[in-house]
Amino acid sequence: MSRSVEIARGLESVKARIQTAAIKAGREPDEITLVVVTKTFPISDVEILKELGVKDFGENRDGDAAPKAGAVPGTWHFQGQIQSNKLKSICAWAHVIHSLDDLRHFKLIAQFARHPLEIFLQCNLDGREDRGGASIHSLYPLAQMISADPVHRLAGLMAVAPLALAPEKAFAELQGIHMAFMKDFPDATGLSAGMSGDFEIAISYGATHLRIGSQIMGSR
Numbered sequence: 001m002s003r004s005v006e007i008a009r010g011l012e013s014v015k016a017r018i019q020t021a022a023i024k025a026g027r028e029p030d031e032i033t034l035v036v037v038t039k040t041f042p043i044s045d046v047e048i049l050k051e052l053g054v055k056d057f058g059e060n061r062d063g064d065a066a067p068k069a070g071a072v073p074g075t076w077h078f079q080g081q082i083q084s085n086k087l088k089s090i091c092a093w094a095h096v097i098h099s100l101d102d103l104r105h106f107k108l109i110a111q112f113a114r115h116p117l118e119i120f121l122q123c124n125l126d127g128r129e130d131r132g133g134a135s136i137h138s139l140y141p142l143a144q145m146i147s148a149d150p151v152h153r154l155a156g157l158m159a160v161a162p163l164a165l166a167p168e169k170a171f172a173e174l175q176g177i178h179m180a181f182m183k184d185f186p187d188a189t190g191l192s193a194g195m196s197g198d199f200e201i202a203i204s205y206g207a208t209h210l211r212i213g214s215q216i217m218g219s220r
């Protein structure tokens with residue numbers, strides 16, 4: 001099987017599953033954005049996705065992402081752990097950042113970015129700092145700072161389901177946090193949750209942005 005047939009099959013099957021899960025949850029499939037995670041895959045694969053109509057691409061590492069984003073036009077999402085010394089470059093190629101969890105990083109974004117960015121705040125659902133994400137109460141000062149900024153937009157919240165927690169529990173908790181958060185930040189309607197192994201569950205708990213790699217691209 002050629003690589004483009006392989007990717008096309010993966011993409012069609014994931015899209016069909018998103019459609020089914022959305023309908024089952026009583027939601028409009030159109031309100032869900034599929035971000036295809038191309039990390040570790042070559043530019044040629046990104047070009048195949050582009051030809052198949054994919055517009056949103058997700059990456060975790062600045063060094064891998066910058067050349068891909070330079071080669072293939074689209075909406076580029078950064079979802080990896082942020083390192084201060086990479087932010088200037090990330091701001092040059094990314095349109096959406098899913099993994100902001102530190103005020104200092106937002107200050108650097110405000111300083112470096114030459115175009116408006118959409119920003120999701122990453123929440124920590126298990127109290128472990130090592131996997132990234134802000135604690136629930138530190139989300140609010142961060143959100144206030146972004147929503148007061150005239151250039152960048154607070155898009156919503158993001159989380160990765162912790163390994164130690166069933167995804168149902170993790171995403172139910174995340175949905176509750178997001179509902180409460182939207183009382184203070186009503187425009188932050190985005191909820192970035194759901195990966196290859198758990199995206200249908202994320203859809204049932206209100207995810208608006210799915211970040212899916214291996215289920216479309218194959219294993220890394």
Ligand SMILES: *Cc1c(COP(=O)(O)O)cnc(C)c1O
Pocket residue numbers: 037039060079080160195196197211212213214215
């Ligand atoms: C790698 C990654 C994904 C995609 O993971 P798959 O399991 O390949 O779908 C999504 N979100 C984040 C934060 C990731 O690091």
